[in-house]
Amino acid sequence: QVQLQESGPGLVKPSQTLSLTCTVSGGSISSGSYYWSWIRQPAGKGLEWIGRIYTSGSTNYNPSLKSRVTISVDTSKNQFSLKLSSVTAADTAVYYCARARKVYYDILTGYWGGAYDYWGQGTLVTVSS
Amino acid sequence: EIVLTQSPGTLSLSPGERATLSCRASQSVSSSYLAWYQQKPGQAPRLLIYGASSRATGIPDRFSGSGSGTDFTLTISRLEPEDFAVYYCQQYGSSPETFGQGTKVEIK
Secondary structure, eight states, rough: OOEEESSSSSSSTTSSOEEEEEEEEETTTTTTEEEEEEEEEESSSOEEEEEEETSSSSEEETTTTTGGGEEEETTTTTTTEEEOOOOOOOGOOOEEEEEOOEEETTTTTTEEEEOOOEEEEOOOEEEEO | OEEEEEEOEEEEEEEOOOOEEEEEESOOGGGGGGGEEEEOOOOSEEEEEEETTOOOTTTOOOOOEETTEEEEEEEEEOOOOGGEEEEEEOOSSSSOOOOOOOOEEEOO
């Protein structure tokens, strides 16, 4: 059974960088059949996709956050990570990591699509001084 | 970016009733690459439906999805007590992938 677990500081000061790690167990992050994403949810609101990483190390980011986001992968530790810089109170949210099976490929854009079949439990990150 | 609009915002129903949730896209969703998720308080979303109409592993057959193009529907044929939750649609046919704002199914 695949499990994902987020970890990282629950409190980050404004203007600093939010850093989270997702540890995958029960399966290899190196499998080419999947990609790995970060998704967040402010309290009482909906879901926002932040970005994704493929096992090759290539990434896609939400255009609204692209200038501040970096996602990386460490296959030796079966982990992938999120860094979000210059945070403000608007970045306060529950952050989820999730896995999607690749089912669709757009050859023109290099985009893979898939639904998220496994999620971490989520971790609350509060941005406050 | 494809904007997904879910309606209604809240659905008040009794156990045993049928629930019909709508997800409308601002432009056509490629090849019906649309998913539905269920989220209960304090929990991560759970995949119910992918490809607009295929049930995910372990999902009861009272959940069904339909639609294509810009209009999609999630139907819960007979609501069980554990089905009262928030439901989100997501399109993954084009980048950036996007989610709807959610429909809350509450006990009447």
